[in-house]
Amino acid sequence: MITKVHLKRFKRFENRSFEIIPSGLSICAGPNSSGKSTLLHALAVWSFGVMVLRQSKGEGALHAGYTGQGAGLSKDDFTPINIPDLKHLWYGLKSQIPGEGYSMCIGVEWGDDKHLAIAFSLVQDRLYVKAESSNLTAGDKIPQIIYLPPVAGLEAREEYATTAKRRAMLGRGLAGMVLRNYLYDLEAGNRRLREEKKAGKKKLSSKDLAKIREIDPWERLNASMREIFGLELKVDPFDPDFHTVIKVDVIPVTQAGPRWKKNGPARDIMVEGAGAQQWLTVFAFALDPQTDVLLLDEPDAHLFTRLKVEMVEKLDAIATSSNGPQILMATHATEILKRHPIDRIMSFSRSKPKYLRNEKQRVKLITGMGDEYAPLIEKARASKKILYVENDSDARILEAVAKECGYEWPEKLAILESTDSHADRLKLYRVLLTAIDGLKALSIRDRDTQPSESVDCKDLRDKETNTTVYPDFHARTWRRREIENYALVPAALAKMLGECKAKGFWADLGLAWPTDPEKPEETMLIDCDVKDKLNDFFKKEKFSNTEKFLKALEKKYIHRDLDTIAKQICEL
Template identity: 45%
Template structure:
């Protein structure tokens, strides 16, 4: 398994090293443009260099004895691992020119390291570009004849399937996958697996009428085609049917899907069900099939899966991960899986998640780091985070109308409202918000945050004099506050303001509050220590009953009617705005 990858001037990695654990599945996660796909692309380019070297220079092309040899050139039309506008896009900032440190022009380098039989092995390729011609040579290797070298295969999100797929050679298959058209070669891959299975069955039969039970058991547990069919039966109650194919006669590969009842290794087709061509199956089925076709193949050691969860329902995403982990362990494969799926990242163990980010990449140390990761921290494309970097002020709120209420009350009371407070809406508890705060603080020094949440069904005794939450361990610059009333809307149920917003008489509002909700609003309404009936009233239901918005009611308050708790929070936000 590959344990370390080093890049020099490859795409956004001017110089970068990534250390991977020898686990079967590693989940690459991070913001957009963080480099997840580039890591996979770099490994795909390394694999291409390895294959091209074998084809051009023979079996000893990248052994230790090959160091110092001249490189060989390829035309841009022969480069197939990934799709690029031009080959110069392989280089960081498109700069391919040689410098003092690399006078021969081989400026881009990709190095992989893995554990060999007795010692750590490594193989490094360097690339040069001249007149749209790509030159490749091994620049560092300790490989000896017979040393196994990992074989990597990249699979982008599924696309490109057609009704007619002809038999194509390996180089063209790699090009199609590199172009993001894995569907264009899926039937070829399935046919290869099926024909290999037929040959193995014939070998095991060896002239007998049937395969022995022990041989059949081993075949079903290890053969790629058998494993794929079993996974299809278990997941989709389906099997693949490969049509006859003779290269001298057939032009296209026929693959159909049959569905029915599954019992053990047997699928009984549903009554009156006619098998359908592979192409008409849903995108989720085809995405899953392309992933597991590659995962079960015996000739791949390292699977590079770029967002394999695309098109999959959340339930199927989790199931796919479980099956991949089981299959990778059974077949001793390494899987590097790049994903944005919160469904996947929420369920997998933190030690399997490798966060790719500009300021230091690595495996998560604990579950708390998942919170910041799922919030998009580290992404180059996060406008909210960009604002926080500029203002260094963060305000956690629960409801979509909370900011509008606070702004209106600030205007009425004459307390300054600072737009530097960047709102972050979430129903998560203070503890989880604290994880987000700490994750953002790693990127934004001197960050200050307030976390406001409703009391809901918790007791009054959990709220302190300044609305701090009792029992919460203080964190520097992270101010935890809880409304003394059940909801922030509880500070809006003032008959005069309600009557203005609802277009009813104040007397009618008072009657409805008394008769429908058992609430009587008196002089103590604005006080922090109001009667328990006021503190605990279900204000959201009341506002819905009157069919008025929170902000609209707030706009009809006067300065001397605004509740003390609201004033307390507004003053705290004003003094901490910086």
């Protein structure tokens, strides 16, 4: 679709061109006020200008050779983006340029060398629009662009909305107020497709049903909601000639073999959390077959890390599928930036916005954004050392262990909390290594359900992670299921909490009290899933959680694995 955008006196850009990859998902990233949203706004305003000319002057007003006048509209009719005043569309807020009536212009190129530039003029409170240059002829397709600002919440009641009202709500950042309308359209399209495939038959064939579930937007949206949130969408019957309010419910479901079964009463989508509403809104527009280009302005704002990553992965799959939309997404999320392909990230900095070419540029982008990676990188530069842990508490425990064992904890050690695999952590390490020579890293993870044989019993090296090419990246995994498991020291429990309580807890775990409480049988404890039970137990005692208990252990009670990792960190 779109390959180039040229802005003349639009918002923060006086004269700037953007080269854009015409398909797939492009991430627009950079510091605040760097121009990410400006590019999205420009395309939204351009699309609005196309619509105004088409409706006011006819399709011919967009074609090459048109000599008629432009179209005018009031401030109240300007709906593509939310601005306090129309002059805020102009660079430097100066809409009047001597000798230039139409002083602001947005040009777009797409497809087979098609181009259309829309110019704008502001006279008092009235905005005028015209096609400044074009090579379009009758029959040429113009991209259908949807701009989705950061999503606001849903209303309790949502009436059926005209196209103009939907567009106005989107421009004001109120996509949630017309979400049910778009869901109704998708569900109605699904019903029409099913009737078409039935063609007089009593029911759909298995082949037709499978095909519908594969390609139909409503089916794909529901599949996503079931997989991520355990919810299924249901639109109540609606007829615009008789009804005014559109009602959409979600039904909790659970998977039973290849099928999903109801797992609770239906409830209105309004009561769902912000994350589910955000996800639903984004994918409703991404899957809409009418969307050629989708502009997403920080759609991950209400999502935690895992959902941010999953959202981008699924959007990328939609964008690269047959007939999928071109997607431009503005974000600050470093979780996304460190994973998305380099050549699909457009960096907005002081120089001309352009796609990244190498890992060093990725590091520079992340560093310059001033987000959570900035202090991490500052410490990493100072110490040349980075420690990956699953929780901040893990680092605090290991620091206390090091102190008790007589090791010197590194100063300015960069600590990164991440549930990523060793392989994903290694990717970020490789990025940082291009900017920080001599950087060393230790990555420690819980073993969870990973086979115990995959961990070297001497140095806790993870045998499943190949770091041969990067010898200064040390992938380590606990031999026990998780770090909390190392609190299972019978002698320490008895000494600090009393033998009676310790033996009672041990019995509750279904374990026999060991003959030697200081050295319990390792094979008996290595796979124990006791994290929650330990925390519940310690809450009732003087130690409010497992972390405090582990930090209070005397050296003779500290497990060899804890000692090993603490020592390796101090020797980085």
